[in-house]
Amino acid sequence: MKVEIKKLTRDELQGKGVFSWPVWEKEVSKFDWKYDSIEECYILEGDVIVHAGKGELVKFGAGDFVIFPKGLSCTWEIKQPVRKHYNFR
Numbered sequence: 001m002k003v004e005i006k007k008l009t010r011d012e013l014q015g016k017g018v019f020s021w022p023v024w025e026k027e028v029s030k031f032d033w034k035y036d037s038i039e040e041c042y043i044l045e046g047d048v049i050v051h052a053g054k055g056e057l058v059k060f061g062a063g064d065f066v067i068f069p070k071g072l073s074c075t076w077e078i079k080q081p082v083r084k085h086y087n088f089r
Helices: 010-016
Strands: 004-006 024-026 029-034 038-052 058-062 065-068 073-088
Touching: none
Parallel strands: none
Antiparallel strands: 004 065, 024 073, 029 073, 038 058, 038 065, 038 073
């Protein structure tokens, strides 16, 4: 299961309705998470490393559009406080 990181233009983000999605915030921390559905999110602030299993590290931060696949079990390591728009589908 692969985490996708993309750089989208403002027009692409608006086309997806990203700026109307809810906002999630989290302080510097480390926690386990399992995705029961696909999550798309746009990182407004922060610096994150996701440990996605088998030694795979995924790093992302402000300006990244990230897609997490359904069924992914991972550990979030938040290095700088995060704010993101998110949508489950």
